[in-house]
Amino acid sequence: MPHDVAGDPHWHEPGKDLYAGTPSWPRLATPYDDFMESQGVPIVREVGISNIFNLPMRRWERMGGHGCFIQLFGTEGKWGSYLIQVPGSESLNEERHLYEEIYLVLEGRGTTEIWIDNHNRPEIFEWCKGTLFTIPMNVNHRIVNSSSNPALLLAGTTAPNMLNLIRDESIIFGSSIHLTKRYDPSGNNFKPVRGLRPDPARGLALCRTNVVADVFTTELYLDNRRTPGYRRMEPQMAENVFYQYISEHPAGRYSRAYSPGTAAAFICIGGKGYSYTWPQEIGPTPWENEQGDNVLRQEYNEISMISAAPMEGDWFHQHFSTGETPLRLLGWYGPNNHLAQQAGIPGENVVDPGMVDVTYPGGASIPYHLEDPHVREAYNGAIKAEGTNNRMENKFYDKNTTYSFVGG
Numbered sequence: 001m002p003h004d005v006a007g008d009p010h011w012h013e014p015g016k017d018l019y020a021g022t023p024s025w026p027r028l029a030t031p032y033d034d035f036m037e038s039q040g041v042p043i044v045r046e047v048g049i050s051n052i053f054n055l056p057m058r059r060w061e062r063m064g065g066h067g068c069f070i071q072l073f074g075t076e077g078k079w080g081s082y083l084i085q086v087p088g089s090e091s092l093n094e095e096r097h098l099y100e101e102i103y104l105v106l107e108g109r110g111t112t113e114i115w116i117d118n119h120n121r122p123e124i125f126e127w128c129k130g131t132l133f134t135i136p137m138n139v140n141h142r143i144v145n146s147s148s149n150p151a152l153l154l155a156g157t158t159a160p161n162m163l164n165l166i167r168d169e170s171i172i173f174g175s176s177i178h179l180t181k182r183y184d185p186s187g188n189n190f191k192p193v194r195g196l197r198p199d200p201a202r203g204l205a206l207c208r209t210n211v212v213a214d215v216f217t218t219e220l221y222l223d224n225r226r227t228p229g230y231r232r233m234e235p236q237m238a239e240n241v242f243y244q245y246i247s248e249h250p251a252g253r254y255s256r257a258y259s260p261g262t263a264a265a266f267i268c269i270g271g272k273g274y275s276y277t278w279p280q281e282i283g284p285t286p287w288e289n290e291q292g293d294n295v296l297r298q299e300y301n302e303i304s305m306i307s308a309a310p311m312e313g314d315w316f317h318q319h320f321s322t323g324e325t326p327l328r329l330l331g332w333y334g335p336n337n338h339l340a341q342q343a344g345i346p347g348e349n350v351v352d353p354g355m356v357d358v359t360y361p362g363g364a365s366i367p368y369h370l371e372d373p374h375v376r377e378a379y380n381g382a383i384k385a386e387g388t389n390n391r392m393e394n395k396f397y398d399k400n401t402t403y404s405f406v407g408g
Contacts (some may be wrong), residue, residue: 023107030077030162031167042068048298048306050141052106052154052267055083064093070154073310079242079334080159086110086151091144099162100240101135101155103127103143104215104267104330106303108151113142116178125190129298130269130364131213132246132330133190136183138175141164154303156332159248160215164269182239196221199234199338202352206234215269215330220248225355226255226319228396231326243333243341249273249321252391254379257318257371259286259353259364263337264308264317268300270328272319275306277377280394284358284366287374300327309381316366320379322386369399 014020027039036043042056049070057066063084070081086092088110094113105127115122116139126146127133135141162172183189193209203316205221212235220231222291229250249255249272259280266275275298282291298306300319308317321327322384336342339352356363359371368376376392383390397399 004101021295030160030164032077032163035163035169036069036071036283039069041066043071044068045071045073045394047048047073047310048294048304050299050301050304051081052303053152054081057085057278060084062093063095064091070305070307072265072307073188074307074312075263075265077160078337079161079332080157081265082155083155084153086145087151088145088148088150091142093142094142095141095173096138096175097159098166098175098177099135100125100242100335101156101239101296102136102157102237102240102242102244102332103131103133104154104156104269105129106152106154108145108149108153110146111144112190113144114183114189115140116183118177119185125211127211128214130216132212132235132241132260134210136189136238137179137240138177139183144379146319149290155200156242156244156306156334156349158335161335190306191360197234199340199399201350204234206236208236209239211244211257212319215246216328218246220246220328222262223247225259227253227321228393230255230349231404241335241341243335243338246333247329247331249319249327249329250391251326252383252389253323254320254375254392255318256368257316257366257375259314259331260308260317261310261337262338262353265332266306266308266326267305267330268302269330269331271321271325272323272386273300273327274298274394275300275308275317275320276318277308277310278316280316280364284307284316285372287372292374297354300329314364318363318375320382322379322382322388324388327355357399367399368397 031292032105041058041060055068060067064308065084065086067084109128113122113123115126131194190211192213196205200207220233223230223232223259227249231248234245278286278295283289284296309315351362353364357365357367
């Protein structure tokens with residue numbers, strides 16, 4: 001075909017017996033990838049991080065601290081994360097942005113100032129190690145370190161979603177719009193809230209609060225769907241769609257394997273243990289099927305972070321608590337990735353595959369009596385090596401048990 005302008009990109013129509021284009025290509029960078037590269041800090045791309053405290057950080061001029069981006073495999077484009085260190089007795093630069101942001105305080109203590117344009121007096125709340133809080137979308141905010149020692153915060157954001165959609169950083173960071181459903185400048189938005197309500201999709205324990213004072217010790221509520229004695233609570237913050245929950249597996253027990261869905265990641269905030277992750281296509285008994293080499297084992301230590309669905313496709317995931325204290329996890333899924341949030345025909349029945357046994361259509365939960373024998377054997381060995389007590393009862397493996405341990 002003729003070229004319109006010499007030197008401009010142009011396309012050639014293939015011959016009649018040839019396909020257009022190419023069957024494979026180097027993946028293109030997204031606007032969020034370009035944004036991360038422009039910030040001059042490390043970008044950590046891994047399936048898991050054994051110790052977040054050991055991540056490399058560099059001076060982050062835009063933020064006013066030291067930090068790095070974290071992009072776990074399987075979360076690309078679905079949600080973002082970064083680590084930021086606030087210098088002792090200093091603050092990060094004030095900013096606002098058109099994306100959701102959640103912080104987990106790993107070290108230090110301080111305050112956060114929140115305000116909107118034309119309101120001179122900010123709303124201020126305190127935080128310390130273990131505090132989980134949100135920054136309502138597009139409010140002005142500043143994070144202040146009240147200690148002479150550095151503070152360290154881990155963030156989860158919807159920045160990839162918004163940057164990849166709008167593709168204009170001047171809008172993301174420069175818009176003055178006030179989202180009134182996200183933040184009420186006349187109210188006390190950051191007082192810890194007590195009381196629960198059922199989440200609107202599945203009826204699970206949910207607390208509407210913009211701050212959890214201490215995720216390491218906050219009360220969780222009996223759920224039983226993952227592990228016998230499993231506890232759980234969803235903090236619903238500032239009308240965010242960034243899905244998260246805090247969960248706890250009893251010491252000496254492990255969960256059924258289940259499908260976590262896409263973009264799921266877990267941060268260990270208490271206890272110790274390990275996890276298994278493997279593609280569903282190799283079946284519920286990978287070792288019996290001589291596919292054990294395709295099972296990824298990752299260790300849970302405080303503070304570690306792992307991807308539960310590290311690539312495209314469907315995955316099984318399983319949690320094992322081996323320490324003397326319960327294994328406590330913070331689950332981050334990002335926006336609209338969890339099954340409970342996904343769109344469809346309003347009113348239609350939705351079945352959670354993580355609650356339905358693999359023996360039923362659409363099920364992706366492996367009951368203990370159908371799991372690979374290697375799972376129990378390996379757990380027995382891990383408990384013995386740790387010198388702790390195995391609290392998995394024989395009745396858990398009885399297919400006729402009346403107790404339902406299916407998870408969601």
